[in-house]
Amino acid sequence: MEAANKDEARLVVPPLFREQAKIVGLNKSNLEQIEAVIGQQEH
Numbered sequence: 001m002e003a004a005n006k007d008e009a010r011l012v013v014p015p016l017f018r019e020q021a022k023i024v025g026l027n028k029s030n031l032e033q034i035e036a037v038i039g040q041q042e043h
Helices: 006-010 031-042
Strands: none
Touching: none
């Protein structure tokens, strides 16, 4: 899923579980990085 930050990511968790939820990763990529990865996978 895409989220701008951990707080935004936490909003997809049902309210009953948000307090206990742990966000384990947050990666940021730009379009050039994504295209480079796609290009590597095509070869």
